[in-house]
Amino acid sequence: MSEKATAIAIRIGSIIVLLFLWYFMSIAMADPEILPAPMAIFNAIIRILINPGPEGKSAYFHVGITLGRTFATFGVAMVLGIAIGLAMGLRKVIEHSMLSLIPLMLTMPTILMVFLAVMWFGFNEIGSLVAVVGVVVPYVAVNIFQGAQAMDKSLIDMAKTFRADRNMLIKKVYIPQLLPYIFSAFRFAFGMTWKIVALAETFGIKFGIGYMFFFWFEQFSMEMVLGWIIMFVILMLILEHGVFARLEHAAFKWRPANKLQT
Amino acid sequence: MQTDNKPATETVVAVNNLTKKFNAPMTGEEFVVLDSISLNVDKGHFASIVGPSGCGKSTLLNIIAGIETHDPSDGGTLEVFSHSDAEQPRVGYVFQNARLLNWLTVEDNMTFALQSQKISKDLWKERVDKYLEMVGLEGQQKNYPLNLSGGMQQRVAIARALAIEPDILLMDEPFSHLDEITARKMRFDLMEILMHAKPTILFVTHDLGEAVFLADHIYMMSTKPAKIFKHIEVDVPRPRKPEDPVIFDLEKKLVKEFFSVLDEQLLEDG
Numbered sequence: 001m002s003e004k005a006t007a008i009a010i011r012i013g014s015i016i017v018l019l020f021l022w023y024f025m026s027i028a029m030a031d032p033e034i035l036p037a038p039m040a041i042f043n044a045i046i047r048i049l050i051n052p053g054p055e056g057k058s059a060y061f062h063v064g065i066t067l068g069r070t071f072a073t074f075g076v077a078m079v080l081g082i083a084i085g086l087a088m089g090l091r092k093v094i095e096h097s098m099l100s101l102i103p104l105m106l107t108m109p110t111i112l113m114v115f116l117a118v119m120w121f122g123f124n125e126i127g128s129l130v131a132v133v134g135v136v137v138p139y140v141a142v143n144i145f146q147g148a149q150a151m152d153k154s155l156i157d158m159a160k161t162f163r164a165d166r167n168m169l170i171k172k173v174y175i176p177q178l179l180p181y182i183f184s185a186f187r188f189a190f191g192m193t194w195k196i197v198a199l200a201e202t203f204g205i206k207f208g209i210g211y212m213f214f215f216w217f218e219q220f221s222m223e224m225v226l227g228w229i230i231m232f233v234i235l236m237l238i239l240e241h242g243v244f245a246r247l248e249h250a251a252f253k254w255r256p257a258n259k260l261q262t
Numbered sequence: 263m264q265t266d267n268k269p270a271t272e273t274v275v276a277v278n279n280l281t282k283k284f285n286a287p288m289t290g291e292e293f294v295v296l297d298s299i300s301l302n303v304d305k306g307h308f309a310s311i312v313g314p315s316g317c318g319k320s321t322l323l324n325i326i327a328g329i330e331t332h333d334p335s336d337g338g339t340l341e342v343f344s345h346s347d348a349e350q351p352r353v354g355y356v357f358q359n360a361r362l363l364n365w366l367t368v369e370d371n372m373t374f375a376l377q378s379q380k381i382s383k384d385l386w387k388e389r390v391d392k393y394l395e396m397v398g399l400e401g402q403q404k405n406y407p408l409n410l411s412g413g414m415q416q417r418v419a420i421a422r423a424l425a426i427e428p429d430i431l432l433m434d435e436p437f438s439h440l441d442e443i444t445a446r447k448m449r450f451d452l453m454e455i456l457m458h459a460k461p462t463i464l465f466v467t468h469d470l471g472e473a474v475f476l477a478d479h480i481y482m483m484s485t486k487p488a489k490i491f492k493h494i495e496v497d498v499p500r501p502r503k504p505e506d507p508v509i510f511d512l513e514k515k516l517v518k519e520f521f522s523v524l525d526e527q528l529l530e531d532g
Contacts, residue, residue, distance in 0.1 A: 158361040161327040161353055162426070164378035172374055176365040254365045254406040 036223045044227030054215060066197055066208040073132035074193040081140025089148025105138040114199050128200040132193050140185045147181030183248050194236055272305035273343060274430050274462045280338035282321060295321050297487035303464050305345055310465045310473040313483030319466040323432045327355050344429050352379055354423030354431040358439055360415035362407040369403040372422045379426045393421040396455055413444040433465040449475060457500050470520060474513045475504050484523055491523055
């Protein structure tokens with residue numbers, strides 16, 4: 001077996017082992033209200049996908065709501081984070097003021113930040129936006145700032161001897177050097193964003209997958225709660241590894257040994 | 263430090279008694295980096311500055327290129343004259359490393375320079391093709407720099423600098439990071455380019471043999487502070503051969519002279 005095939009076999013094998021452990025645990029506990037068997041969850045997912053849920057809203061509606069919130073807040077957070085990170089790289093005043101604020105924000109427990117955001121700004125779109133911005137922006141800004149610091153000064157000098165204007169410098173010299181940092185922030189920030197959105201929905205924002213977690217939690221239906229969670233995690237895995245990894249691959253095709261990493 | 267009024271002569275770079283001082287960041291102690299440097303580069307000439315590493319040769323090129331400043335109160339003047347219609351003199355710079363934008367194709371690296379110089383888009387393709395062929399890289403337009411060897415990357419850098427058809431082409435030890443066989447081949451090819459394109463070049467090196475082989479004018483520079491102590495004209499028609507006795511004897515003579523001056527300096531420094 002080739003090295004790659006072995007790696008894939010181990011990856012798939014570990015998931016199968018986990019499923020078996022789960023299965024035996026559920027038999028040992030014999031309490032489906034606490035730990036349903038894997039097949040029960042699988043059936044729950046099918047039911048979620050086929051049947052209209054409470055208030056006549058289908059699973060696709062809730063997933064759509066959550067994805068919409070995730071993409072919108074993620075976009076805002078990325079733009080703000082990149083802008084602040086760049087500003088930190090360009091202006092010492094901003095660098096120093098941010099370097100004292102950002103650790104505060106990063107140290108704050110995420111769950112508390114989400115809780116405060118919805119308490120202050122309401123159980124609505126603004127609340128979830130503030131929660132995402134509060135958690136994700138400091139992280140993105142720090143990453144971009146590191147990228148700005150690692151910028152190759154010799155290339156900037158080269159561009160200046162040819163009298164490249166500001167626009168050319170930004171588009172052809174600065175941004176391409178920042179791109180690896182933007183992508184790494186992008187992947188991590190996306191993972192954080194959907195978790196925060198789901199959490200804010202669980203706290204009581206109308207509709208979305210978090211809303212459904214809480215709905216089924218109140219109904220004491222562990223099957224449905226786990227069904228929703230596992231379904232959503234699989235969807236997000238596909239987005240993160242299938243879509244973003246390919247985007248990244250396309251952006252870095254100039255690297256000679258650029259192999260697709262998923 | 264750069265002006266665009268055209269002089270009567272064919273002078274492209276005129277450096278007169280240029281002095282550059284520099285304050286050490288920690289102690290504030292003043293260093294003289296360049297000590298009343300005077301040199302002239304005329305249109306179509308190849309001038310070379312030869313001096314030991316770290317003597318301030320690159321600083322001079324950087325001032326000409328406008329990426330380091332010269333404080334007029336330090337003394338002296340430096341002027342670059344444009345001989346084209348461009349508003350400002352065009353400066354092409356080939357560094358020790360290729361300094362290519364690795365995320366752009368070879369062609370886009372060259373058009374980056376052309377666009378920066380505000381050269382009409384209609385000319386881009388023609389210039390790229392012409393100068394890539396001149397450096398022996400025809401057909402590499404769509405390739406990415408990291409797929410090329412170090413020598414080929416440096417050829418792209420030379421093509422990029424030539425493509426803007428600069429008033430002055432600055433070259434800062436452009437072959438010093440290459441292995442000797444590649445460097446030797448590059449020197450022959452540069453000679454070939456000189457005979458066809460006739461660029462005006464100011465070439466910095468620590469290798470006297472390289473300077474004698476390539477240049478029309480050699481300025482020998484001592485170190486700490488950098489001072490030009492001799493100016494020689496090399497009146498040998500191109501193409502030259504490194505084993506040509508005239509070239510070989512001149513190199514031997516200059517090496518002797520060069521080290522006698524440097525040794526003297528070493529003794530003075532204790």
